[in-house]
Amino acid sequence: MNKPQEQAGAPSNYSRREVMVGLFSLAALAALAPGCSPKSKVLRAYFHKHFKELKPAELKAVLAIWAERYQLAYGQPVAVQATPPLDGVKFGYALDISRCIGCRRCVYGCVEENNQSRDPQVHWITVLEMEQDKGIDLHHSTPYYNPATVPQPDKFYFPVACQQCENPPCVKVCPVNATWKEPDGIVVIDYDWCVGCRCCLTACPYGARHFNWKQPGLPAGEVNPATEYLGTRPRVKGVVEKCTFCLQRVRQGRYPKCVEVCPVGARKFGNLLDPHSEIRYILQHKRIYILKEELNTEPKFFYYFGL
Amino acid sequence: MKSVFHFLRECLRIISRGNAAYYVWMVFLLVCVGQGLLAYGHQLDAGLGVTNMRDAVSWGFYIGNFTFLVGVAAAAVLLVIPAYIYDWKPIKEVVVYGELLALAAIVMCLLFVLVDMGRPERLWHLLPVLGRPHFPSSLLAWDALVLNIYFLINLTVVCFLLFAAFRGRPYNRKVVVPLVILSIPAAVGIHTVTAFLYNGMASRPYWNSAILAPRFLASAFCSGPAVLLILFQVLRKVSRFEIKDDAIHKIAELMAYAMAFNLFLFGAELFKEFYSHTADVVHYQYLLYGVHGQPSPIAPFAWASLCMAIAAFLLFLIPRTRQWPVTMNLGCLLIYFSVYIEKGIALIIPGYTPDTLGQIYEYVPSPTELRVSVGIFGAGFLLFTLLVKVAIYLLSDQPHAAPEPAAARR
Numbered sequence: 001m002n003k004p005q006e007q008a009g010a011p012s013n014y015s016r017r018e019v020m021v022g023l024f025s026l027a028a029l030a031a032l033a034p035g036c037s038p039k040s041k042v043l044r045a046y047f048h049k050h051f052k053e054l055k056p057a058e059l060k061a062v063l064a065i066w067a068e069r070y071q072l073a074y075g076q077p078v079a080v081q082a083t084p085p086l087d088g089v090k091f092g093y094a095l096d097i098s099r100c101i102g103c104r105r106c107v108y109g110c111v112e113e114n115n116q117s118r119d120p121q122v123h124w125i126t127v128l129e130m131e132q133d134k135g136i137d138l139h140h141s142t143p144y145y146n147p148a149t150v151p152q153p154d155k156f157y158f159p160v161a162c163q164q165c166e167n168p169p170c171v172k173v174c175p176v177n178a179t180w181k182e183p184d185g186i187v188v189i190d191y192d193w194c195v196g197c198r199c200c201l202t203a204c205p206y207g208a209r210h211f212n213w214k215q216p217g218l219p220a221g222e223v224n225p226a227t228e229y230l231g232t233r234p235r236v237k238g239v240v241e242k243c244t245f246c247l248q249r250v251r252q253g254r255y256p257k258c259v260e261v262c263p264v265g266a267r268k269f270g271n272l273l274d275p276h277s278e279i280r281y282i283l284q285h286k287r288i289y290i291l292k293e294e295l296n297t298e299p300k301f302f303y304y305f306g307l
Numbered sequence: 308m309k310s311v312f313h314f315l316r317e318c319l320r321i322i323s324r325g326n327a328a329y330y331v332w333m334v335f336l337l338v339c340v341g342q343g344l345l346a347y348g349h350q351l352d353a354g355l356g357v358t359n360m361r362d363a364v365s366w367g368f369y370i371g372n373f374t375f376l377v378g379v380a381a382a383a384v385l386l387v388i389p390a391y392i393y394d395w396k397p398i399k400e401v402v403v404y405g406e407l408l409a410l411a412a413i414v415m416c417l418l419f420v421l422v423d424m425g426r427p428e429r430l431w432h433l434l435p436v437l438g439r440p441h442f443p444s445s446l447l448a449w450d451a452l453v454l455n456i457y458f459l460i461n462l463t464v465v466c467f468l469l470f471a472a473f474r475g476r477p478y479n480r481k482v483v484v485p486l487v488i489l490s491i492p493a494a495v496g497i498h499t500v501t502a503f504l505y506n507g508m509a510s511r512p513y514w515n516s517a518i519l520a521p522r523f524l525a526s527a528f529c530s531g532p533a534v535l536l537i538l539f540q541v542l543r544k545v546s547r548f549e550i551k552d553d554a555i556h557k558i559a560e561l562m563a564y565a566m567a568f569n570l571f572l573f574g575a576e577l578f579k580e581f582y583s584h585t586a587d588v589v590h591y592q593y594l595l596y597g598v599h600g601q602p603s604p605i606a607p608f609a610w611a612s613l614c615m616a617i618a619a620f621l622l623f624l625i626p627r628t629r630q631w632p633v634t635m636n637l638g639c640l641l642i643y644f645s646v647y648i649e650k651g652i653a654l655i656i657p658g659y660t661p662d663t664l665g666q667i668y669e670y671v672p673s674p675t676e677l678r679v680s681v682g683i684f685g686a687g688f689l690l691f692t693l694l695v696k697v698a699i700y701l702l703s704d705q706p707h708a709a710p711e712p713a714a715a716r717r
């Protein structure tokens with residue numbers, strides 16, 4: 001009975017949802033931009049579909065819109081890519097607590113690499129100073145240590161960043177699917193889809209998620225121009241961001257920036273699925289500590305005691 | 308037949324007329340709304356950094372108010388149950404005013420969620436079909452769904468009742484009665500889902516307690532009726548609305564039991580935390596006095612809330628004080644403010660303090676947060692006043708608002 005209606009309606013290769021989005025966009029176009037062609041790009045960016053539903057051509061268009069915007073904002077070419085995860089790879093990270101000296105080179109290396117806001121400061125890595133006689137005790141730690149030299153006697157240092165959980169609570173609570181775990185194990189955020197509700201900040205047991213409370217301050221001269229859509233591209237105010245294991249580097253076979261800049265070699269990185277990788281060697285031969293293991297988040301970030 | 312258009316015109320006529328006090332009240336509320344809009348405009352422009360929320364305390368005053376108002380919205384309708392059980396005479400009016408309060412409270416809830424969003428223009432991402440709501444795992448997606456369903460149920464019931472009253476005919480029971488009955492589980496639902504929003508956060512031990520949802524319901528059973536009790540007394544004075552003293556005293560008595568249960572649940576939490584004294588006790592320490600030797604800025608509020616709750620419980624427990632209007636109204640105010648502090652401040656902030664890495668960020672709302680919140684309360688009271696004014700006229704003051712049974716018999 002419904003058949004004639006269906007045929008009269010939209011062609012069958014359009015989903016019901018696409019038609020609805022189209023109608024919605026048309027209505028908004030009529031309301032917002034009476035005959036302005038440059039504005040249609042704004043609307044196309046605003047109404048574009050969820051990242052996972054974009055067809056290759058649509059994704060290309062979205063990436064181009066952002067590249068153009070960044071070029072305008074920063075006065076230099078900024079590449080925006082969407083490199084897919086590699087097959088047969090699951091990334092893991094290991095951090096040697098007995099070596100870390102608390103110098104925070106990783107913190108600032110990360111900021112420069114990943115286009116974090118300089119003002120206000122957004123740090124994806126928090127280095128906690130802890131007391132030797134208290135052990136790993138968050139309630140007796142501080143991120144605000146500032147002595148003339150590190151390491152201080154009687155102290156040790158405990159860097160925390162996204163633990164890239166196998167059971168990420170932040171992904172579970174997101175009301176709009178703006179964040180998810182990629183096949184290579186990296187938890188990513190689509191900054192174009194995030195509504196800024198901050199459920200994920202509440203759900204994360206590691207303080208790894210950061211909200212842009214103000215318009216990010218990223219000086220034009222300090223932009224890292226090789227960016228990824230799901231990672232290091234400059235953010236806007238009102239969205240959440242987090243460590244991505246430097247997916248713009250690791251998916252090209254390079255180390256994350258924090259691994260590279262660590263002066264004492266406390267940071268190790270590799271493919272958990274490769275039995276000959278350094279990370280697998282550490283997991284098999286060292287004593288491992290998992291932060292908040294009782295929460296069953298199954299981090300792929302392992303602390304170990306190398307000395 | 309009088310049409311919907313006539314009905315709307317009549318509503319406009321009713322709300323545009325009133326005495327001087329009415330106009331002063333309206334202007335006051337409009338000023339509240341106006342300054343709230345200005346503050347929100349500033350927040351939209353500058354970002355949520357103009358609030359005092361930060362990564363450590365990522366929800367604050369807005370979400371606290373939201374939580375409190377979900378309770379008000381839920382409990383206003385739950386009053387339908389005792390109204391049926393004890394056969395209070397003006398049951399239709401009790402239902403109508405309860406639903407009107409629920410409507411206004413839900414509108415405020417939705418506004419508080421809206422102003423808390425970093426990218427409010429993307430809210431359509433939450434809509435089914437258009438966006439990608441994260442069902443079934445995200446509690447916030449569920450909360451948005453149940454709140455909107457609850458809103459629509461109440462809106463439908465109220466429209467049916469008022470439109471029928473406007474036409475001077477009995478309302479359509481086949482539509483209204485099932486919806487009123489449906490609104491009862493929906494009321495429990497919105498409050499439970501909101502409690503689960505916090506409850507499900509394993510990262511926050513302060514909320515990760517199985518009695519959080521029962522505590523929510525118990526405190527809501529206190530705050531919602533507190534508003535309605537005062538409203539019923541005002542309505543008795545200014546309109547032909549009639550409610551028996553017995554019914555009012557019974558509501559007060561039920562509130563005493565709800566408050567007793569609420570205090571008992573809070574005591575159970577305190578026992579568990581302080582007796583077992585794990586590292587997680589630190590959140591309750593922050594609530595009641597402070598940690599690391601630093602006094603907590605919210606402790607005075609927490610103690611005030613507790614004292615008001617106990618005082619109101621005693622006032623409503625003793626028959627003489629719950630029947631004497633002065634002490635009864637005092638009890639209502641004490642309960643209202645006690646629960647407001649409990650849900651708005653004492654529930655949210657200690658959950659975030661210390662944060663997940665053990666750090667303490669002392670959150671108190673910023674002027675912008677206070678101004679936006681005043682604006683939203685202004686909008687809610689404005690809506691509620693207008694709805695009540697229309698309802699009073701149509702249900703009891705207009706010429707053909709005869710007592711319902713007679714009208715039905717005719």
